[in-house]
Amino acid sequence: MLPPLELDDIQHFLLARTPALAARYEFLTFDDGAAGRAWLAGLVDRVGTGGSVGAASPDARWVTIAFTCSGLRTLGVSDAALATFPEEFRQGMAARASILGIGGTGDPGQWLGDLASPAMHAIVILFARDIAERDRCEREHRQYLTTLPGVRLLSALDLEALPPFDGVAREHFGYRDRLSQPAIAETGEQPTPGSGPAVRAGEFFLGYEDEDGTPPPLPRPEVLSRNGSYLAYLRMEEHVGAFRELLRQQAGSPDEQELLAAKLMGRWRSGAPLVLCPDKDDPELGGDLQRTNDFLYKEADPYGYRCPVGAHIRRMNLRDTGENMQRRRMIRRGGTYGPPLPEGAPDDGVERGIAAFIGCVSLIRQFEFTMNVWVNDPQFKDLDNERDPMIGTHDGTFDMTIPKRPIRKRIKGLPAFTTIRGGAYFFLPGISALRYLASGESEHVS
């Protein structure tokens, strides 16, 4: 019997996927600690907990609050206490962008919304059942801020699910999303077939045993760190026009274009994996969570004839071809922003993409490893000069190899299909920690 999670003290964000069709991220700055604490004190009761929010949540909106390192400092957390937090969190994502492989047009100097600024202290994440509820909450929060002159909105991003609203999450390229998520061992949830063993809670929440068995040391004071997590935020523009143009250039018929799209992703746009359906899409399989992850690579597809070794999903989850996979698991949350680009329409220059959070307990071991090695290492699995074709940093100098008999297809100079428009590292505190921060007690702890 595993020790239970303190569900009433963990923010719901990484525990429950809510039935939201709209969202809004607001990035805030505090003029001083007192202003930030007052803002937090007035909101903390609205934050959903792991105990109160479930998949069948009756609520219409769900609130999450997280802070950057400079935000914690402004709220009164001492430098001595912050020194016990991991260096990568203290440095922030912008300072470590080159480690992640983010650069070029995605360089932090060009990020939007003041995300790279040390003045960005906090994020409030609002998920809502629909746009009307999202807009109602936005107005309410705007009204709340008028009562707190020391708290200002730096920037915001509105997110909406893409049509046809059939209960299937899709991103702008048209691929089905949210097909895999780790099951947390302590919740008793059973992983879907092929998703690997359930993962110990200590991989996602501070204060619990992790996959190594030992609870990692907690940053101090414990009241601040216990039941907390780290979030890596990425605002990733999707260049839908460039993606469709590549398909047209490199493949002939619509069917061939669909196959190429599947080869880049490792799944058909329906979600059906190439390892199980190498030649023809099977939308029913794609949507069947009991089957769509139930495959391995080593025996079924060692050379990548079905799913190329460099395809996105084969980099994001190496399954039986990777080491220490349980130590690299993360929980993703987020959604799409910007209007869909109608099929056949020329690129309109409007920014659209995915804005997502990756939750973990070790940014360096989980998130940064994934970006540095699996996404952006050109020598990944002996590929020599390739990066993740969908989310890697591209400048037209990397390739994509698609194994094929008798001779492989190699796309030279793959264009960028995505660009990072912003990012940040946040600490997602537990509920007690939010109250502790709001109380000002942290100012008296050295």
Added chain:
Amino acid sequence: MTPDNDWSTPKAMAIPKEGYFTPQQGRYGATYPRTPACHGFTIIAKIKPGTEAEIRDYGTRIEQAVAGSPHVLAPLQLHYLRWVLFDIGPDTYFMYQGIFDTDFDKYTEDAIGLFKATGVDTVFEKLEGFPMDWKTNAPAFIKFVREHQCPSFLEYGEYPYVTAGEIKKALALKQAFSSMLDQMQ
């Protein structure tokens, strides 16, 4: 394969004292460049007095571990490992030299996990200054490795930049051709 990486033209590379040309940050610090002799490290550290025999015994342990599970070290993408003990004055030093195809920093947690599995970990514990809490302190393990790394100032490759995977593929191809020719007799 780009012309710079042409395997048929032997290549030498002189490397600055720091071990790299331009600083490039990895997750745990500056990363070292890929040279004609691939990636690698040369770790030299003084051993704790009286542990030489134990360290030599680890040679046998690793041999047995690999014999029992030939692919146990595969994740490290190694070409070669060389372990050497040598004396300077009254002190004995251990040199751990590895040639591999991936930047060590990239896979550092995997490497530490493997070290645990194969017993390499405990040979490091015989070295002076090695952090004994390494099992829960990967950054300290990496710091030790970095502090004892002696970067090359020259590396040479007779078949530069070729990975172990490519070499194994070429040999497998040769074997397949031999087999095909046998079938033609």
